[in-house]
Amino acid sequence: MIQASERTDGMTLSGPVEVVGTGLLGTSVALACRRAGLEVLLTDASAEHLATAAELGAGRPRLPEDAPQLVVVAVPPSALGTVITDVLVATLEHGTVVTDVGSVKAAPLAGVLAGAPTQVHRYVGSHPMAGSERSGPSAGNASLFEGRPWAITPHADADVAAVELVEQLIKVCGAVPAWQTPAEHDRAVARISHVPHLMSALVAGRLSGAPDNHLALAGQGVRDVTRVAAGDPRLYGQIVGGNAAAVVELLTEVRGELDRLIEAVGSGDAAALDGILERGVEGTRSIPGKHGGPAVPMTSVWVTVSDRAGELARLLADAVASQVSVEDIRIDHDTSREAGLVELVVAQRRGEHLSDALESRGWTVQR
Template sequence: MPEPLPGSTGTSGIAGPVEVVGAGLLGTSIGLACRRAGLEVLLTDTAGENVRTASGLGAGRPRAVGDRPALVVVAVPPDHLGEVIAAALDATEGTDAVVTDVGSVKSVPLAAVADHPGAARYVGSHPMAGSERSGPLAGSASLFDGRPWAITPHAGSAPAAVETVEALVRLAGGVPVWLTPAEHDRAVARTSHVPHLLSALVAARLAAGPENHLALSGQGVRDVTRVAAGDPRLYGQIVSANADAVVALLDEVRADLDRVRDAVGRGDRGALEEVLAHGVQGTRVIPAKHGGPARPMASVWVSVPDHPGELARLFADAVASEVNIEDVRIDHDPGRPVGLVELLVEESRAEHLVTSLESRAWSTHR
């Protein structure tokens, strides 16, 4: 890894060191990405062990007295964003240093600093990347590669500050998505916060379920409840900070739920199918890979013995069939050492894949 001189811009266009405040998963990953680009990185965290760990991973060095960052990236929990952004603006008063944050809600921290004398140097941002793990040891320089990263300038943001934040996004490998703070918060309420709450409600119905009911659990319930395993304290902060957008969508969901309940209670299959069809429409507008338009997909299920090497053999045979696998899911049979692997492929190629795999002695169905 290159060792730039203090103040070096590397190849990024950022004119000086980057300070990362909060050396957790995101902060450490940003530090690693900046170091990958040749930038000097200064690390700050209220937990000294996080700074030591992130430094040991090569994400930067502890900030020292006299350091003058050109860019400060605030990567702290949602409850503390406003105060830490304000403190960063105070600490860089009289300079051109830009301050951004990577919090998952944008309107609340902006409101906290909107009247700050240095507000023109603040531009919010939010990388749509993460991990089921947390802390600096989970950090990765490639965490943001190819991932959407929202940039949310406010009306008073200086153009040069916006350009600096865009430079950060690009050097970290992210794909800039431009939104206002309010648009961002409505977007993440729809695509992240409300889905998380609904997933938690479904998962909660399982917590007190009889064992013989839970024995029937399949891949469907695992798909629906996966995100419910997230840290309740963190997601409580996130959702609370985005209350207006979340409540508006929950009202829509509640109205739909009432309609579903009434339709089921009346035995009104037409009304029920209308709601279900609306859900199908929703799945079809989710962007496909690389952000392209959604394409018709089909699932091919393959029985795979649950021992080493079988998945590799299946994938090799799929490659030999010249069919691109778009996604993979695995469901394990409870009563035998076999897994059911779901291969998601373009609809027009599904039949060919089935025929090809069966010719290689795989047991398949659609």
């Protein structure tokens, strides 16, 4: 039980904010805090990363006499529990609140409970659902979290004031707080991130060493399915390993579904195959729509576009002129000529209107 004298007082986020780890996420948090006018202190085991982040205006190196109000730990997943514990011990005198931006939450909390149990009330885990294919401080962006969900995962012993301070950080970064327990968070990210990444890696692995005449047929579909498989294997191995229980539970479910799929295809059981495919369609419909609202039925309008400079801009301008909101855009490059197919994703009810409007402006629409 936390005694009243041990609890942090109600407070407003005023800084300094210390960021431990100046990679993509840490530097982005620091830049967002600087944008809001907060003093930011930087710590990193890499002198090169620290210098780069400071040069980018993310803050200044922390000095021994500095007393941060809030520390954000942004180190690799395997180091989270140890670093968070060390920070809690080092800041005991100042009652500093500590959070982290790791992609798993139960394991770091267990590390804190083992290493600094009397200080666990000052720790509140969090996880921004944002990132980039780039890494390092140079990839940092103050707007990385704008409008993105950011999980905040208070545990039973967390100080209310500490939780509120972390929520203020999330809002300063422009993100939207999503409240979950650590265990709920880990099950959620296993479902929507970790297992999809592993499935993507398995599919992409079938392409390694494939005959050239097979790969020559590759189109946008296989690129979509395998895109996330290009992530850093060592980093993602740490992430998955830190969430092993939730990931294994879901992988076991997928294995059962795969066995049923093999049986349906092998036996020619059309009804069973249709059922599996329809469940996949239902899953895509479950993904929240824009602004977190209900999913809206979408359709794709495919337009042939030459590789000449300015053609893509002209297509988008004509789409705007048609008064149809384009929700997403993808490009499937043609390997046999200097052209490609541009996929404009729009609300289903507006697809035919956009097709007609673009054709009237001379575009070739694939119907």
